[in-house]
Amino acid sequence: MKRLYEAEAYTPDWPDSHWRRTLPLPAPAPTLKGQATAEVAVIGAGYAGLSAAHELATRFGADVAVLEAVQPGWGASGRNGGFCCLGGSKLSDRAIIRRVGEAGARAFLAFQRAAIEDVAAFLDSHGIDARQGPEGETYLAHSPAAYRELAAAAAADPSSRLIPLEGLAEAGLAGPVFHGALQVAQGFALHPLAYVEGLARVAVAAGVRIHGNSPVLHLAPEGGGWRLDTPEGSLHAKRVLVATNGYSSEDLPRWLAGRSLPAMSSIMVTRPISAEERAAQGFTSALMAADTRTALHYFRHLPDGRFLFGMRGGTSAAPAAIATTQARVRSHFDAMFPAWNGVETESRWSGFVCLTGSLAPFVGRVPGAEGLFAALGWHGSGVAPASRGGRLAAQLIAGAAPEIPALMAAPPRRFPLPAFRRTALAAGYLAADLRDGALSPAGRR
Numbered sequence: 417m418k419r420l421y422e423a424e425a426y427t428p429d430w431p432d433s434h435w436r437r438t439l440p441l442p443a444p445a446p447t448l449k450g451q452a453t454a455e456v457a458v459i460g461a462g463y464a465g466l467s468a469a470h471e472l473a474t475r476f477g478a479d480v481a482v483l484e485a486v487q488p489g490w491g492a493s494g495r496n497g498g499f500c501c502l503g504g505s506k507l508s509d510r511a512i513i514r515r516v517g518e519a520g521a522r523a524f525l526a527f528q529r530a531a532i533e534d535v536a537a538f539l540d541s542h543g544i545d546a547r548q549g550p551e552g553e554t555y556l557a558h559s560p561a562a563y564r565e566l567a568a569a570a571a572a573d574p575s576s577r578l579i580p581l582e583g584l585a586e587a588g589l590a591g592p593v594f595h596g597a598l599q600v601a602q603g604f605a606l607h608p609l610a611y612v613e614g615l616a617r618v619a620v621a622a623g624v625r626i627h628g629n630s631p632v633l634h635l636a637p638e639g640g641g642w643r644l645d646t647p648e649g650s651l652h653a654k655r656v657l658v659a660t661n662g663y664s665s666e667d668l669p670r671w672l673a674g675r676s677l678p679a680m681s682s683i684m685v686t687r688p689i690s691a692e693e694r695a696a697q698g699f700t701s702a703l704m705a706a707d708t709r710t711a712l713h714y715f716r717h718l719p720d721g722r723f724l725f726g727m728r729g730g731t732s733a734a735p736a737a738i739a740t741t742q743a744r745v746r747s748h749f750d751a752m753f754p755a756w757n758g759v760e761t762e763s764r765w766s767g768f769v770c771l772t773g774s775l776a777p778f779v780g781r782v783p784g785a786e787g788l789f790a791a792l793g794w795h796g797s798g799v800a801p802a803s804r805g806g807r808l809a810a811q812l813i814a815g816a817a818p819e820i821p822a823l824m825a826a827p828p829r830r831f832p833l834p835a836f837r838r839t840a841l842a843a844g845y846l847a848a849d850l851r852d853g854a855l856s857p858a859g860r861r
Contacts, residue, residue, distance in 0.1 A: 417633060418666040420678055420838060421768075425733035426663070428486045428629070431765035433495050434685040434722070435609035442613055444487055445628030448649035454481035454625070456813060457644055457653035459632050459668065462493035463612060463798060464791045465659035467806030468813070469626075470619040476814040480624045481651055483644060485631035489612035491663045492798065495767040497683060497714050497726050499704050500535050501553050501603035502528045503797025504805075505823065506775040509569075515776075516822040523821040531804035532602055535611070538803070544614035548719050549605035554705040556594045558852060562708040563596035575601045590698025592857040593752055594707070605704045605716055608799060635668050641787060655787040655813050659806060661794060662768030671782050672790070674834030675827075678768035679841060680730040681796060682738075682745050686759045688721030697755035710848035713748060722762065725749045728796070730766065731842045738766060751855040769796035772828035779805045779824050780812065789813055793828060 419426060430436050445461070456472055458465045461484035472478040484490070505512065505524070512521045539546055557563035563581070570578040579587050579597040589597055620626060627646075634645040641654040658668065662678040694700045694717075706714040711728040718724055727748055730741035742764050750757045772778060772793035782788040791809040794802045811818035831837050 417631065417668065420666070422733040424735060425768070426485075428490070430490065431495050431767065432763055433609075433683070433765040434718075434724070434763045435494060435607060437763060438607070439609055439613065445484065445616070445626040448483060448627040448630040448646050448651060450649050452481065452649060452651045454651060454653045455479040456481075456655045456657065457642065457651055458482040458657045458659060459644070460484065460491070460659035460661070460663070461488035461616060461626055461628070462491050462659065462661065463615070463802040464661065464806035464809070465657065466612065466615045466619050467803045468657050468659060468791065468810040469624040470615065470622055471807040471810035472814060473619065473622040473624050476810070478814065481653065482619070482624060482626045483630045483632050483646060483651065484626065484628050485663070487628040488616035488626060489609050492661060492767050492769060493612040493802070494609040495683075495765055496608045496681070496799065497716070497724060498548060498606050498608045498799070499553070499603065499706075499714060499797065500532055500606050500799040501704065501797060502532070502600070504528060504777045504794050504801035506771060506795045512823060520822040523819075524823045527804065527821045527824070528801060529602055531800035532604070534804045534807070535606075535800050536604065538615070539606070539611065542614065542618050544611060546606040546610040546614060547604060548607055549704060549716065550702055551604045552599055552601050552703050553603040554589065554701060554703045555598045555600070556589065556591070556705060556707045557596045558593060558707045558709045560595050566596060566598040566708070570598055573600065585698050588698070588700035589705070591752055592754060593855050599703065603704065606799070611799070632665075632668055637785075655789065657809055657813060658782070658788070658790040659792060659809070661792045661798065661802070662770035664770070664792065669782060669785060669788060671785065674830040675773050676793060677771040677831060677837045677841060679728065679771055679796070680733070680741070680766055681726060681728050681769050682730060682741050682764070682766040683724060683726035684742070684745050684749065684761045684764040685718070686723045686725075686756070687762050689723055689756065689759055690721070693756065693759065697753050699753060709852045711845055711852070713752065723756070723759070728769075729845055731838050731845070741766065748855065769794070769798070771795055773831045774826065774828040776823050776826075776828070777801060777805060778826070778828050779809050779820050780827065783827055
């Protein structure tokens with residue numbers, strides 16, 4: 417396997433996350449041993465891979481085997497912030513329109529909204545207890561210019577609510593670095609690990625075989641299909657879906673080399689914050705929230721009173737670098753919520769989101785490789801898009817004609833000078849910090 421970061425990023429231990437702490441460990445998915453066959457092999461037991469496997473088994477009656485390097489949900493699907501929300505691309509609305517036109521932009525927005533509805537319906541229909549908050553999301557402007565952009569977005573969405581600086585306190589969104597907010601009706605918070613492990617249980621009940629501790633070491637065409645070699649076994653399948661996102665190997669398949677870039681996201685969760693402490697800060701809204709910085713912060717109250725705070729940044733998984741990034745996360749939390757400076761951090765962890773060279777997700781056939789498909793590149797907002805994207809990939813694999821938005825149907829480009837992607841990412845973070853400005857009290861920038 418050929419990966420971009422230090423080995424510490426891929427150790428099979430579970431991260432010490434709030435999510436893992438609050439759920440019992442399920443029985444491990446069995447390791448693939450010996451020779452096996454399947455109609456479809458799926459690499460990666462996250463939202464996209466498991467959704468695709470479930471769709472293939474239930475809608476098309478396919479024999480599906482999922483190969484997972486560790487266990488279902490070990491990667492980003494089980495360690496994210498739990499935002500089932502709009503997103504999936506790092507392109508601005510204007511850039512999306514330039515690339516695929518206004519009709520294409522509308523199709524991508526419709527995909528995002530349908531993706532949220534898909535997750536909600538799946539949780540409800542299968543009795544998965546993962547919901548954690550009311551519907552809707554808040555975007556908080558980090559500057560007056562950002563607030564003006566939110567106001568323009570509000571004008572195009574009659575269901576949204578624009579909140580000026582002077583109205584933040586009344587809305588329970590007080591903070592020294594916010595300049596106004598936009599609240600949208602779409603999305604809801606969830607327990608991400610409860611969702612992905614519930615998804616795995618439902619898939620297994622539908623006949624899907626999930627093999628844990630079975631990383632794919634080699635992928636090659638063979639006998640009119642594909643051979644997937646793992647440390648203790650080998651699987652032959654007619655068709656293969658690669659759904660590994662930020663934990664992809666550069667040579668599985670080789671076509672993927674240089675087209676994706678894992679980017680680190682780090683999260684901390686506090687001890688329970690009392691009602692009095694919440695009131696002292698003035699940030700009491702139950703909606704999930706994020707600011708408008710390029711290297712954004714995302715945060716929300718959890719049902720048990722704890723507070724989750726995460727941010728992008730960090731370009732190394734070495735222990736010393738992780739410690740530095742975690743300290744930076746805490747310093748940003750203290751700057752944004754000063755009344756909670758004395759509130760202890762209970763857990764902290766990190767993981768990879770996945771950027772593509774096109775800054776858009778991809779669901780489609782791998783060019784030049786018959787029977788090979790990919791669904792990846794969710795750009796840090798994958799709970800909903802990856803789930804629906806996986807189901808669309810399943811339909812494509814089964815020979816149906818799913819409506820995949822044009823933005824997602826084009827294979828991702830390679831990054832310029834791919835060997836220097838991490839260096840470019842570090843430079844990008846520095847430029848973003850300079851462009852966004854340092855954290856400072858509202859009105860004093």
